[in-house]
Every structure is written in structure tokens, then in C-alpha cells.
Amino acid sequence: MRPTVSIVDGITIEMGQPGSFSTAAQLSLMALRAKAYSLLGIESEDEAMRYLGFLWMESNNLFSYKYSYVAKVAAAAPVALISCIPGNEVKKAAMATVLKSARAGGIKNMLHAFKPFGDLAKQILDIECSRDEMIVYTLAVMPDYRSQRIGGILLSYAETQAKLLGFSKISILCDDAKPYFSRFGYESECQCTMSKSI
Numbered sequence: 143m144r145p146t147v148s149i150v151d152g153i154t155i156e157m158g159q160p161g162s163f164s165t166a167a168q169l170s171l172m173a174l175r176a177k178a179y180s181l182l183g184i185e186s187e188d189e190a191m192r193y194l195g196f197l198w199m200e201s202n203n204l205f206s207y208k209y210s211y212v213a214k215v216a217a218a219a220p221v222a223l224i225s226c227i228p229g230n231e232v233k234k235a236a237m238a239t240v241l242k243s244a245r246a247g248g249i250k251n252m253l254h255a256f257k258p259f260g261d262l263a264k265q266i267l268d269i270e271c272s273r274d275e276m277i278v279y280t281l282a283v284m285p286d287y288r289s290q291r292i293g294g295i296l297l298s299y300a301e302t303q304a305k306l307l308g309f310s311k312i313s314i315l316c317d318d319a320k321p322y323f324s325r326f327g328y329e330s331e332c333q334c335t336m337s338k339s340i
Contacts, residue, residue, distance in 0.1 A: 153214070169280075170280055204239040
């Protein structure tokens with residue numbers, strides 16, 4: 143079981159909670175950037191926030207509170223988010239994300255949702271995950287709180303928790319943030335994955 147609250151270097155780290163869906167949706171959208179719009183099959187930020195907020199509150203999908211830690215400064219709203227999932231749960235959560243996203247968009251968006259989420263699911267399904275591996279797929283920090291080590295603190299915290307839970311490796315799905323993660327000892331495995339033994 144993950145601890146409920148920890149304080150690391152003055153930053154409060156908590157398990158994700160369903161009630162913080164608005165900030166979590168905003169952070170998830172920041173992490174996904176432009177990919178979110180094609181992934182969700184939508185064009186507006188408001189609609190993306192609605193989808194990601196819906197997925198945050200649902201359990202057992204890639205954007206669920208269940209797989210996330212949030213960082214707070216001075217007990218305010220979350221300012222950063224990291225989402226990580228055990229390797230043996232990735233494929234099931236990816237497929238649940240496809241189905242729940244389609245449900246969130248209603249019938250008219252259902253077919254459109256399957257294509258991009260199907261692409262995401264395929265990318266995730268193509269990754270060979272082992273039972274002793276934790277997968278990080280979202281890390282985002284609010285712009286006003288960047289360059290304050292919060293992302294690194296969250297990443298280190300996730301590594302520690304993964305190790306305590308018996309995992310021996312962390313893999314990160316990333317395509318354009320490799321220089322950032324290499325600072326923490328992660329090495330490139332393929333075009334979109336970096337990993338580190340813990």
C-alpha cells in the first residue's frame with residue numbers, strides 16, 4: 143500500500159485523489175501537450191480537460207488517480223503530478239482507457255476515440271513490461287513551479303515507492319524529454335522509452 147502523505151524537502155506528496163480532478167486534468171494535458179488533442183479526438187482545451195478529468199476520477203485507466211502522486215507546496219492545490227503503473231497492469235489499463243474515453247465522448251465520438259487511443263494502446267502493448275517493472279507515463283509541473291526541483295523530487299519519490307513495493311526497474315514513456323530524464327540516470331531503450339534499475 144502506498145503511503146497517503148509524505149513530506150520531501152518541504153514538498154507534500156500525496157496519493158492522487160478523485161477530488162483533485164481539475165488540476166490533475168490540467169497537468170495531464172500539459173504532459174501530453176499537442177498529442178492530447180489527437181489522442182482524445184478533440185480540438186478544444188475545454189473538451190480535453192473534461193475528458194481527462196473524467197478519466198482521472200475513474201479507476202483502472204492510464205489517467206486515473208489510482209496510479210498517481212501529486213505534489214503540493216504550502217498545502218495548496220497540486221502543482222505537479224506523476225503517474226506510474228505496475229508493468230503487469232499496463233495492458234489492462236490501456237484498454238480500459240480506450241473504453242472509458244469512448245464512453246466519456248458519447249456515441250458520436252466513440253469511433254473517433256478508438257483510433258487514437260488504439261494507437262496509444264498499441265504503443266503501450268508493444269512495450270514488453272515485466273512484473274518487476276514500474277512504468278512512468280506522466281510527469282508534469284505547473285509553469286510557476288518549474289525549476290524548483292519538484293519534478294525530480296516526484297520522480298525520486300516514485301522510484302523509492304516502486305522499490306519499496308518490490309520493483310527493480312522503472313521505465314519512462316517519453317519522446318521529447320530524454321535529456322531531462324537522463325539527468326536522473328535513465329538510459330534510452332528505444333525511441334520512446336528510457337529505463338533505470340532501482
